[in-house]
Amino acid sequence: MANQYDYDVLYIGSGHGTFDGAIPLASTGKRVGVIETDLIGGTCPNRGCNAKITLDAPVQLARLTERLDGIVSGGISINWEQNEQHMHEVIDELPTMIAGLMKSVNIDIIKGYGVLADNHTVMVDGTPKTADKIVISTGQHPHRLEVPGNDLMHDSEEFMNLKRLPRQIVIIGAGYISLEFATIANAAGAQVTVMTHGDRVLRKFYQPYVDQVVADLKSRGVQFIYDAKVTEVEKAADNFVVHYNDDQQVTASWVLDATGRNPNVDGLGLNKLGIKYNRNGISVNDHLQTSVDNIYASGDVIDKDQPKLTPTAIFESTYLMHQFAGDSDAPISYPAIPSVVFTSPRIAKVGVTPEAAKDSGDFDIQTNHLPDDWYRKVTKEKIGDNTLIYNQQHQLVGATEISDQAENAINTLLPAIEFKFSADQLGRLITLFPSIAADTLGQLS
Ligand SMILES: Cc1cc2nc3c(=O)[nH]c(=O)nc-3n(C[C@H](O)[C@H](O)[C@H](O)COP(=O)(O)OP(=O)(O)OC[C@H]3O[C@@H](n4cnc5c(N)ncnc54)[C@H](O)[C@@H]3O)c2cc1C
Numbered sequence: 540m541a542n543q544y545d546y547d548v549l550y551i552g553s554g555h556g557t558f559d560g561a562i563p564l565a566s567t568g569k570r571v572g573v574i575e576t577d578l579i580g581g582t583c584p585n586r587g588c589n590a591k592i593t594l595d596a597p598v599q600l601a602r603l604t605e606r607l608d609g610i611v612s613g614g615i616s617i618n619w620e621q622n623e624q625h626m627h628e629v630i631d632e633l634p635t636m637i638a639g640l641m642k643s644v645n646i647d648i649i650k651g652y653g654v655l656a657d658n659h660t661v662m663v664d665g666t667p668k669t670a671d672k673i674v675i676s677t678g679q680h681p682h683r684l685e686v687p688g689n690d691l692m693h694d695s696e697e698f699m700n701l702k703r704l705p706r707q708i709v710i711i712g713a714g715y716i717s718l719e720f721a722t723i724a725n726a727a728g729a730q731v732t733v734m735t736h737g738d739r740v741l742r743k744f745y746q747p748y749v750d751q752v753v754a755d756l757k758s759r760g761v762q763f764i765y766d767a768k769v770t771e772v773e774k775a776a777d778n779f780v781v782h783y784n785d786d787q788q789v790t791a792s793w794v795l796d797a798t799g800r801n802p803n804v805d806g807l808g809l810n811k812l813g814i815k816y817n818r819n820g821i822s823v824n825d826h827l828q829t830s831v832d833n834i835y836a837s838g839d840v841i842d843k844d845q846p847k848l849t850p851t852a853i854f855e856s857t858y859l860m861h862q863f864a865g866d867s868d869a870p871i872s873y874p875a876i877p878s879v880v881f882t883s884p885r886i887a888k889v890g891v892t893p894e895a896a897k898d899s900g901d902f903d904i905q906t907n908h909l910p911d912d913w914y915r916k917v918t919k920e921k922i923g924d925n926t927l928i929y930n931q932q933h934q935l936v937g938a939t940e941i942s943d944q945a946e947n948a949i950n951t952l953l954p955a956i957e958f959k960f961s962a963d964q965l966g967r968l969i970t971l972f973p974s975i976a977a978d979t980l981g982q983l984s
């Protein structure tokens with residue numbers, strides 16, 4: 540029956556919500572098409588994770604050199620132009636590489652903008668493509684504040700493509716992108732001001748650790764303006780003036796709007812087909828089916844409680860692959876999903892949070908001040924704490940860390956949390972020594 544269509548499965552969008560599942564699916568012999576209007580690979584490789592972490596690498600080195608001052612001599616200064624050029628050396632080949640992987644298993648890459656025409660047809664710039672199953676994996680786009688002068692603001696992609704670092708950068712918003720880019724821009728020599736409409740920064744992270752990151756950035760010259768409702772951005776001679784709270788203003792040579800991202804649901808034909816969605820994305824059931832049962836959604840475009848991150852998108856596209864290949868018809872069951880903000884130091888977390896553990900009173904909470912630890916003394920880490928949460932059976936159920944290697948520490952703990960390994964089972968592990976894994980596992984009580 541499926542042969543009456545051009546494809547068994549047709550994906551709209553080519554990001555991680557698609558390709559991690561589409562490639563193994565096509566290698567099982569399924570006929571797969573992928574529609575993409577922009578760069579192959581989507582946000583993460585081209586204007587997200589891979590790009591950002593390349594720009595961040597010298598920041599890490601600068602922080603380490605600063606701490607080891609005297610042992611190593613000669614300060615570090617970051618050359619923005621070279622750093623940006625290096626980022627392109629790393630990421631520019633990724634679309635071709637990912638397209639190559641898709642072509643190697645005979646996936647048809649269809650360049651153009653996809654719009655659903657009926658349950659089995661997507662129009663790509665006027666040409667119909669039909670499929671038994673369709674996956675909407677269109678991701679998100681940057682939110683833009685609705686204030687006069689918003690056309691004078693920029694987004695995260697434009698930041699990463701700046702050929703010259705602006706002198707004074709104002710960042711509106713205080714989430715992931717704001718704090719990561721404030722860290723990078725400040726380390727490269729820009730004067731950075733972060734403006735937030737609330738009284739908190741990085742609301743999704745443990746606030747005592749966030750306070751340490753903010754205090755460190757402040758000590759490096761980053762300014763924070765709280766409770767600031769931006770009302771207008773205005774061009775003034777060579778600069779821009781950001782007006783807020785009616786009568787206050789701050790001057791900038793460049794303004795970054797980092798107030799979040801919205802799902803790409805408009806113009807897709809969802810209303811015509813009766814596919815349900817809201818401002819957080821497309822509604823799906825526990826099989827990632829939309830309200831039209833042969834049309835699925837994957838990745839950031841889904842309305843979900845799970846964090847909208849690359850590993851979540853990979854998990855979903857892989858889940859769909861197993862469903863479409865006929866390996867499983869079980870509902871999706873997400874593991875504990877970690878998250879990290881790549882400031883310097885980083886804050887990473889997984890599972891039960893310190894706040895939830897304290898509120899509930901049902902957990903044992905262990906805290907460690909990491910600069911006391913011999914391994915962290917090697918690199919003279921000054922800022923470092925973690926909170927480990929155990930349930931009544933003394934199984935590790937949550938961990939949050941602030942440190943230079945928080946992402947690696949939390950990654951090390953994932954198997955313990957997801958598979959509920961006991962202290963005895965963990966004690967059987969022989970880890971490489973010295974290493975962050977040995978150090979982190981060694982802290983478990
Ligand atoms: C600056 C930044 C930094 C980030 N850093 C991290 C990080 O460090 N770690 C992490 O885990 N996550 C990070 N993320 C989030 C991560 O990039 C996303 O979670 C991930 O890319 C989601 O994948 P996706 O396939 O759902 O969407 P996307 O990668 O956005 O892919 C969607 C694709 O669909 C295409 N498309 C949209 N509409 C159509 C249409 N109608 N027709 C055809 N094509 C269409 C788009 O062009 C796009 O290529 C970051 C995001 C940003 C913006």
Ligand SMILES: NC(=O)c1ccc[n+]([C@@H]2O[C@H](COP(=O)([O-])OP(=O)(O)OC[C@H]3O[C@@H](n4cnc5c(N)ncnc54)[C@H](O)[C@@H]3O)[C@@H](O)[C@H]2O)c1
Nearest residue numbers: 712713714715716717736797798799800847848879880881
């Ligand atoms: N390290 C990572 O994994 C990473 C890094 C960057 C981005 N991301 C992904 O990209 C998404 C988008 O990042 P983001 O930083 O843009 O979003 P975010 O949701 O993390 O932060 C948005 C910020 O904008 C503020 N804001 C919202 N509306 C506002 C308004 N009207 N006026 C002023 N401030 C306002 C919020 O209070 C918040 O501080 C993240 O949620 C995440 O999924 C992940």
